[in-house]
Amino acid sequence: VHNNKKCYCCSFEDYKLTTEWLLNQTSHRPKIAVICGSGLGLLAAAATDKQTFHYQDIPNFPVSTVAGHEGCLVFGTIGGKSCVFMQGHFHLYEGYSLCQVTFPVRVFRMMGVDTLVVTNASGGICPDFKVGDIMIIKDHINLPGFAGQHPLCGPNDERFGIRFPCMSDAYCKELRRLALDISVELGCEGFVREGVYCMVSGPNFETIAEARMLMVLGSDSVGMSTVPEVTVAKHCGLRVFGLSLITNKVSLDYSREEKVNHEEVLQISKMRAEVLQKVVTTLICRCSQDQSINTH
Numbered sequence: 001v002h003n004n005k006k007c008y009c010c011s012f013e014d015y016k017l018t019t020e021w022l023l024n025q026t027s028h029r030p031k032i033a034v035i036c037g038s039g040l041g042l043l044a045a046a047a048t049d050k051q052t053f054h055y056q057d058i059p060n061f062p063v064s065t066v067a068g069h070e071g072c073l074v075f076g077t078i079g080g081k082s083c084v085f086m087q088g089h090f091h092l093y094e095g096y097s098l099c100q101v102t103f104p105v106r107v108f109r110m111m112g113v114d115t116l117v118v119t120n121a122s123g124g125i126c127p128d129f130k131v132g133d134i135m136i137i138k139d140h141i142n143l144p145g146f147a148g149q150h151p152l153c154g155p156n157d158e159r160f161g162i163r164f165p166c167m168s169d170a171y172c173k174e175l176r177r178l179a180l181d182i183s184v185e186l187g188c189e190g191f192v193r194e195g196v197y198c199m200v201s202g203p204n205f206e207t208i209a210e211a212r213m214l215m216v217l218g219s220d221s222v223g224m225s226t227v228p229e230v231t232v233a234k235h236c237g238l239r240v241f242g243l244s245l246i247t248n249k250v251s252l253d254y255s256r257e258e259k260v261n262h263e264e265v266l267q268i269s270k271m272r273a274e275v276l277q278k279v280v281t282t283l284i285c286r287c288s289q290d291q292s293i294n295t296h
C-alpha cells in the first residue's frame, strides 16, 4: 500500500524473496542474463554446468502460457562467464501486469547481473528486411507506454532507479558494434541488420492501416514484447543488447494474400535459432566484463 492507495506493483520484498530463494538454490552468480523470445529457447544450449528451474517452482515467478516459450530458467556457463537464460518471457496479452512481465529483470539485477541480452521474434516493416533476417535492436518505440501501459508508472522505488530515467541510449552502442563485427566473422552479415523495434500489446497481428502507421512512425519491425523488460533494465542500470528475428513480413498492402500466424513465427525461429545462438554465445565470450552497474 502506497499513499493509502492499493498498489498492484510487486514490492521490494517480493523481488528480494525470489532473489534469495534463487541464490540459495544455485551456486551460479550470473553477470549476464539472456531472455529468449518465441521459439528461441535453444540459445541456452551452448551453456555448460547447467541448472534448470521451472517457472512454476520459483516463488513469485509468472508462468509461460504461450507455445514456443518453455518456461524454464537456466543457469550455466559460457566462455567462463556465468549466465542465466530465460527460456520464454511474459507478455501483456497473456493478462500479466507490466510489473509481472518485468519481474525477472529486477531479480537478475539483485542477483548481480550487469548485462541483459534480449531476443524476440518480430514482423518486418522495413521494405529491405527479409524473413530470417536478424535485426540488432538500435532503438525502440514504446507504443503501449504512450497510452499509459508503462512498467515504471506508479510509485518509484529509488532502490532500483530514478523517477525519470534517460532512454536515449537504451541499447549499448559498443555491444551493437561488437555484434556487427561478430556477424562479419561468422559470415552472416548478409542477413544481419540494425533497426527500430516497435512494441504493440497484441495478441492480434496488425491491420494493414496499423502497419502503415507503424512504418510512418519509424518502426523497422513490430513485436509484442521486450520493451518493458528493456525499460526496467535501463532504469536499474543494466547494460542492454537486443536481437530481433524477422519471422514474417508485415502486410502493408491490401493486395497481399499471405496471412501471418504464430506457427510460421515458430518455424522461422527454429530455422535461425542456431545462428542466433552462435552470435549470442560469441558476444557473451567477447564482451568486456568490467561493466560497473549504475547504482542509484
Ligand SMILES: O=P(O)(O)O[C@@H]1C[C@H](O)[C@@H](CO)O1
Pocket: 036, 037, 038, 066, 091, 119, 120, 121, 122, 202, 223, 224, 225, 226, 261, 262, 265
Ligand atoms: O519473442 P516474442 O514473444 O516477442 O514473439 C512474438 C510476439 C508473440 O509472442 C509471438 C507472435 O507470434 O511472437
Ligand code: HPA
Pocket: 121, 122, 123, 124, 205, 206, 222, 223, 224, 247, 248, 249, 250, 260, 265
Ligand atoms: O508481425 C508481427 N506483429 C507483431 N508481433 C509479431 N511477432 C512476430 N511477428 C509479428
